[in-house]
Amino acid sequence: MTTVTPLRRDGGPFVLPAAFVAGATMHADDARHATAIHNASTGETIGWQEPASAAQIDAAVRAAHDALGAWRATPPAARGKLLRKIAELIEADRARLAAMQMQVSGKPPFEADLDVSDAVATFTYYGDLCAETGAFAPETIALPDETVTGERYYEAVGVAALIVPWNFPMVTTAWKLAPALAAGCTVVLKPSELTSPVEHLLAQIVSEAGVPDGVVNLVNGGGEVGAQLTAHPLVDKISFTGSTAVGRKVMQTAALDMKRVTLELGGKSALIVRADADIDHAVSLAVSGAFANAGQMCSATARILVQDDVYRKFMAAFETAVRAVNVGAPGVEQVSMGPLISQAQRARVQALVEQGVAAGAQIAFSGNADRARGAGFFMAPVVVAEPDADNVLWTDEVFGPVACVKSFRTDDEAIALANATRYGLVATVVTQDAGAQRRYKAELRAGLVWINTPQLIFPQVCWGGMGLSGIGRELGLAGLRSYQELRHTVAAAG
DSSP states (O other), X not given: OOOOOOSOTTSOOEEEOSEEETTEEEOOSOGGGOEEEEOTTTOOEEEEEOOOOHHHHHHHHHHHHHHHHHHHHSOHHHHHHHHHHHXXXXXXXXXXXXXXXXXXXXXXXXXHHHHHHHHHHHHHHHHHHHHHOGGGSOEXXXXXXXXXXXXXXXXXXXXXXXXXXXXXXXXXXXXXXXXXXXXXXXXXXXXXXXXXXXXXXXXXXXXXXXXXXXXXXXXXXXXXHHHHHHHOTTOOEEEEESOHHHHHXXXXXXXXXXXXXXXXXXXXXXXXXXXTSOHHHHHHHHHHHHHGGGGOXXXXXXXXXXXXXXXXXXXXXXXXXXXXXXXXXXXXXXXXXXXXXXXXXXXXXXXXXXXXXXXXXXXXXEOOOTTOOTTOOOOOOEEEESOOTTOHHHHSOOOSSEEEEEEESSHHHHHHXXXXXXXOSEEEEEOOOHHHHHHHHHHOOOSEEEESSOOOOOTTSOBOOSGGGXXXXXXXXXXXXXXXXEEEEEEEOO
């Protein structure tokens, strides 16, 4: 087995090969086509990556297709053993993986370390699920005819194309790769061109764990590579995380061959603060919900709804907390928010703020990024008060450190405001009233509702949303089933 060794351990500039296919690296024919990888905290070029050619994409898919039969026939317990080995190797390489997250994305140390923990937990969960084997055992179905017997079982879909975003590299990959491998699928992974180094490290770990050649393949590149991958006739399943606009294109491509799809797309989620809430706790949830990962989260609860009775108190405490957010590079003491991923992303977010202000939005207060040094892509957190219902900052996913606050009088009004969106990914509610908790859980149109907690994500709990937030679910048993086909047999008894 060939081990992937794309990154230099001395921290110097590196070159990522165009593809990793059937256990071997493949380089571009012309190195001049390589694109730069930047450090988001400094703007410096830290490495280069070669884009995969059409031939290399085809080779990766065919390698996955050739490996499918043997991997699908591998007993679930054996697949689970390899998944747990991957988790162990990730844990053992925690320091290097977290350092790469910080170097590329500029994540604060605690966020980078949490990413590693998330990946470990996900591979462990699906490894354990395989070991239990109950999720893979045929199930007998009672039929009204005694002369026949019925059985229900699940089988791997086939070759899966996994396309992951730049905001949570390695994490989103684990959410897709672990259940795909557990189900018996083989895969071709396409990382974001902005954050591919950590995905290459993960591919190296998968190889070191002993996963057979061809089961996991990787291709580098941007949208054109993703488009070629999803259109390949030997791809049976597409799992895509990214923008709603690109998700539509993926769905259109999938429709041509009726490929199975999971689409985890955008969000414009609400945090609801009732009058009985603990205000300090509510403010803490508002800061983390809107500004964690510099607001670059599909789950960002950037539409904050506060009941009239505590609105002034909340806003005063929120302003104090936002002004205390320490924006800076990973090495800055007590840093709490890092940079945006790129100059282009920062320009996009700033343009949306300008557009919202031009349409009448009022900036209530903002933090500062004065302590963020160098040419990194930093931006201070911004809070907008009482925007119009049709203002772009209230309606559209900004994907940056921008939060909007509106007041409400009644629970009816809060639920209506929270649900008045084309998205439906998550929501957070802060209240001590048990009856209100039950009502909000029942009536909020979101795939996941947190009550009085931070955005805790466990691999046992499914992730996904409604409306423009996508189709299907990741994580949990449903995440496994998304890589399987449901099948039945009816046979003569006796």
